[in-house]
Amino acid sequence: MTTAEQARIALNRVKDSGSGRSVIELGWLDQIRVNPPKVIVRLNLPGFAQSQRERLVQETRGFLLEMEDIEEVQIEVGNPPPSNAPIGQAGHGQAIELNSIPGVKKVIAVSSGKGGVGKSTVAVNLACALSQQGLKVGLLDADIYGPNIPTMLGVANRTPEVLGSGADQQIIPIESCGVAMVSMGLLIEENQPVIWRGPMLNGIIRQFLYQTLWGERDFLVVDLPPGTGDAQLSLAQSVPMAGVLIVTTPQKVSLQDARRGLAMFKQMNVPVIGIVENMSSFVPPDRPDKSYPLFGIGGGQQLADETDVPLLVKVPIEMPLQEGGNAGQPIVDNRPDSISSEAFQRLANSVCAYVLETT
């Protein structure tokens, strides 16, 4: 007769796509009662795993039904109780082993709730501003659905050299503006839709992290896709992170999404360094003394007050910023005296100060 222990062993095959770990290892299996031909299971999934809910339930059911005398599986899904205990970066009381990247000192992620808020613009200009300060900087474009960093750095036509083969392959990053960068955009044809399933995405991000010849880097800046999905999880469960920056616009809708993103990182115990409010106001090129709050006022500050995370800078809407992005010339390199360049330089200073304070 099937025992609960055998059922647990079967459920070791049900895996979280982000970490590759099973629901048993992650402590997501809350209860199991085996009373052949019936099994009752309760899974407790953390918020960020809800996107995998359907697959996890299906696989749980499938593997249990494969067992000889099981004919009925009842599955309940809940959320884990909030924990007050300090836990590892991966959260949920589970100590997941994190592997640092040889030569890379600090990993900083740039994330946002919504797309189009300027996350890649912030990541590129932050990386360039850090490099201008004489630091060695890497930039990983982990937005594998919309990789546009190569365009922003003016290297979209380059193909990185790949050494070795199979599991030993190593990508040599492309250098631009003093920054060493890798991106899915360098490896796929332009205009090709990228339809990656969660598990593949996890593999690709890990490959970018560990199979790139980063060399010695003071900072590795990671541009994440928008939202609270597998890429965020994959990164947080792979490398120890110095912290994350949350990019938002002042609008209410953008704030709601940013709030969710911020909560996810807090839940995973990844330190949130601060908030970057982008597109704060419009500065007309012919009247740099004027500024117009096109998307409202005070959103970034409101989020900062609510979450007790500092608002680090406000970056205005400036035409050269957008033009620089399209032309492959980041504004901090191209127009270092512009208002937004100054904001990015201040952001780089804040990130350095944060890292010094916390280590």
Ligand SMILES: Nc1ncnc2c1ncn2[C@@H]1O[C@H](COP(=O)(O)OP(=O)(O)O)[C@@H](O)[C@H]1O
């Ligand atoms: N502060 C800004 N001023 C002017 N244009 C901006 C600003 N921030 C971003 N943009 C432009 O908005 C578009 C979206 O920005 P992007 O960085 O690609 O956003 P995300 O990575 O969040 O999707 C790009 O064309 C970019 O050049």
Ligand SMILES: [Mg+2]
């Ligand atoms: Mg982007």
